[in-house]
Amino acid sequence: MIEGRPLIDWGWIVDHLDDIAESILQHLQLTIVPLILGLFISLVLAVWAVRQPRVYGPVTAVTGILYTIPSLAAFAVLRPITGLSLLTAIIPLTTYTLLILVRNIVAGFQAVPAEVLEAAEGMGYTRRQRLLRVELPLAVPLMLAGLRLASVTTIGLATVAAVLGNSFGGLGQLITEGLQAFFPTKYLLGAVLSVVLAFLADALFVQIERFVTPWAQTRAGAR
Structure with missing residues (x-):
């Protein structure tokens, strides 16, 4: 920290609100796009793994290896x-x-009960109809739990994208530039906003789960 400069320079924050907003939008883009793409790819892989159980091991092994690769x-x-x-x-x-x-x-x-699948089959549902009308809706709670965790993880990892340049560095750019310039306001702001985004994402998915799966909340309350 430069001598004589406050830890938090509120004047700088007010003067750079547009830049801060742009960094937040960039960070949201770095979070939302991977989540959407990841959800689509994961749905395909998950359906494949459920239909062909022998591929579940290799699929999780490959995705596990990809997860361990350092972002840099x-x-x-x-x-x-x-x-x-x-x-x-x-x-x-x-x-x-x-x-x-x-x-x-x-x-x-x-987690979908076998009797539910048998009932759907007895009603004449095709495999595709059973997937879309029965299995997928009942799998939503755990799917949302996965999205909830993945969103928080992605928000944290997205800060590393700052090494690629300030065109899409997101909040990580604030942290990097603040550290390089010994300017605490900038890197603290980037860190705090990243944490806030993670908390908001977590809260958002909790609310989405309550909205789209009211039966799960009713069942939990009855216990």
Whole structure:
């Protein structure tokens, strides 16, 4: 910290509200896009794993390996291929969601009672109809739990994207620039806003789960 400069410079914050808002929007983009892509890919993999149980092990093994790759290493590998682009950040952030989402979605499908599946079959549902009308809706609670965890994880990992440049660095850019300039206001603001976004994302998915699965809340309250 530069001598004579306060820990939190409120004047700087007021003067740079537009830049701060842009960083928040960039961070949301770095979070939402990977979550959407990860959910789509995970749904496909989860359905495949449920229909063909023998592939569940290899799928979770591969997604587990992808999850263990350090983000900086992933960015370094992709940079010669995709350049300093948003795609260089989106691809690794998407892969980091897969392990969490695949496991939760598969668990959601496996939690559907066998008698419910038999009843759907007895009503003449095709495999596709049973998936869309029975299995998927009943798997929603665990799916949302996976999205809840993946969103918080992605918000944290997205701060590392700042190494790719300030065009899409998000809140990580505030942290990096603040540390480089020995300016506490900037890096503390980036860190605090990242934590706030994580809490808001967690709260949002809790509310979504309560809204789309009221039967689960009623059953829990009856216990």
